[in-house]
Amino acid sequence: MSNISIQSVRKVYPGGVEAIPGLSLEIEAGELCVLVGPSGCGKSTLLRMVAGLEELTEGEIHIAGRKVNNLEPAERDISMVFQNYALYPHMSVRQNMSYGLKNRGQKKDEITRRVAEAARILGLTDYLDRKPRQLSGGQRQRVAMGRAIVREPAAFLFDEPLSNLDAKLRVKTRVEIRDLQQRLATTAIYVTHDQQEAMTLADRLVVMNAGHIEQVGTPMEIYARPASLFVAEFIGSPPMNVIPAAAAPDLAGIANADADLRIGVRPEALRLVENGPLKLTVRVIERLGSTSNIHGVLPDGKTELIASIPGDSVPAPGETVAFEVDTMDLHFFDKQGKRVAT
Ligand SMILES: Nc1ncnc2c1ncn2[C@@H]1O[C@H](COP(=O)(O)OP(=O)(O)OP(=O)(O)O)[C@@H](O)[C@H]1O
Ligand SMILES: [Mg+2]
Structure with missing residues (x-):
């Protein structure tokens, strides 16, 4: 010791x-x-x-x-x-x-x-x-x-x-x-x-x-x-998604967010639902056994997102699906990349 x-x-x-x-x-x-x-x-x-x-x-x-x-x-x-x-x-x-x-x-x-x-x-x-x-x-x-x-x-x-x-x-x-x-x-x-x-x-x-x-x-x-x-972005796998506030205007409680704010969401915090604030066009599916990673792009056409969901019942590439996330699972970062207290 x-x-x-x-x-x-x-x-x-x-x-x-x-x-x-x-x-x-x-x-x-x-x-x-x-x-x-x-x-x-x-x-x-x-x-x-x-x-x-x-x-x-x-x-x-x-x-x-x-x-x-x-x-x-x-x-x-x-x-x-x-x-x-x-x-x-x-x-x-x-x-x-x-x-x-x-x-x-x-x-x-x-x-x-x-x-x-x-x-x-x-x-x-x-x-x-x-x-x-x-x-x-x-x-x-x-x-x-x-x-x-x-x-x-x-x-x-x-x-x-x-x-x-x-x-x-x-x-x-x-x-x-x-x-x-x-x-x-x-x-x-x-x-x-x-x-x-x-x-x-x-x-x-x-x-x-x-x-x-x-x-x-x-x-x-x-x-x-x-x-x-x-x-x-360094800790966690797959890495945390980072979404410019402007690319996800429907995410809870950020309506008056400033344009430089970035929102972090862990892939495992996203839930596949019928109707949700995050619409994703699916590009690639990775099946890992107990979970599957859904890779896709948001409606802005450039912000990429990964969702990690349990099981292998997943959408097909090309489909557009929706995700929701609990407000407490959102992370906010300012222009300098520092965490913003919420
Ligand atoms: N003997 C040396 N002379 C000059 N520069 C060095 C020397 N050893 C390391 N550096 C530099 O110091 C910095 C830190 O190197 P270091 O080896 O500590 O990194 P590291 O975090 O261990 O990386 P890795 O994960 O690749 O092992 C790097 O920019 C490296 O190029
Ligand atoms: Mg080293």
């Missing part, structure tokens, strides 16, 4: 790229904090500064109450798990997991105990004598996790650890990571650009955009009340 405090941190890379203009974030002891945002928004940069792999241009980082700016990565009491597991190919699973402890002069029977325990937790007991090349991608990923666990660090730092796995294994492993982190109650920062992975893993979600924080909150807080258009 440990808390991580990121205070007014700025990062300018040599050559002048300002990856992070100035960012503050408090991560509570024992929490799994997920940094999510599009490619290039500075997630890895921030994580690497916490790890000690990048220098800070300005600001301070504290781990468990200790300022770490000038500490080497090895002195920071953290374990990092990367996308490419970087296992030693010539070493067995056991050796890969023991290596860091041996290097730090840990006693032999303590190493044996910790490796056995981590292998048990991760279901790797039967694989300890294999080499990485004799393992599947998911098993290798677990060895990388095991290597992080045995160090019993104050914090885990994950940078897209699942992106090399296929879709099915990614979902399975993400459940394992969640379970593991809860049982160990180790503070963790987890970086991903996958909003679904972020939603399902996070105690707290930090949505980043161009080096700054757009919003911090629990996944459900962010889903229910996105603070900006950026967040609204």
Whole structure:
């Protein structure tokens, strides 16, 4: 357990790229904090500064109450798990997991105990004598996790650890990571650009955009009340529909809305009805099994909309259908993309 405090941190890379203009974030002891945002928004940069792999241009980082700016990565009491597991190919699973402890002069029977325990937790007991090349991608990923666990660090730092796995294994492993982190109650920062992975893993979600924080909150807080258009469109799948007020004059209660107002509606908040304020000409239907996505265009001929409805009893392409939505499921954003209180 440990808390991580990121205070007014700025990062300018040599050559002048300002990856992070100035960012503050408090991560509570024992929490799994997920940094999510599009490619290039500075997630890895921030994580690497916490790890000690990048220098800070300005600001301070504290781990468990200790300022770490000038500490080497090895002195920071953290374990990092990367996308490419970087296992030693010539070493067995056991050796890969023991290596860091041996290097730090840990006693032999303590190493044996910790490796056995981590292998048990991760279901790797039967694989300890294999080499990485004799393992599947998911098993290798677990060895990388095991290597992080045995160090019993104050914090885990994950940078897209699942992106090399296929879709099915990614979902399975993400459940394992969640379970593991809860049982160990180790503070963790987890970086991903996958909003679904972020939603399902996070105690707290930090949505980043161009080096700054757009919003911090629990996944459900962010889903229910996105603070900006950026967040609204980034979190949720399919993404939230964004409709210029002028394209949907019949939506409840916005008769006197100013022209720059944009209305957000989640695809799953739309209900197919006989008569409703949103008329849609259907273009494409996606059947996903338990739900179907209806893609179409509003009467203005250019605003596209996605509705996600239960079941597969859906209209045909070319048909015009109507949707309604509860007023409380409408989100409003101003010209700058900031949420407007309703
Ligand atoms: N070593 C470097 N030198 C110069 N610029 C860099 C360096 N590393 C990253 N950058 C730049 O800093 C910005 C943030 O990069 P970063 O790797 O932190 O993004 P990211 O959010 O992790 O993206 P991704 O999801 O693609 O991994 C980008 O504009 C990137 O080009
Ligand atoms: Mg990255």
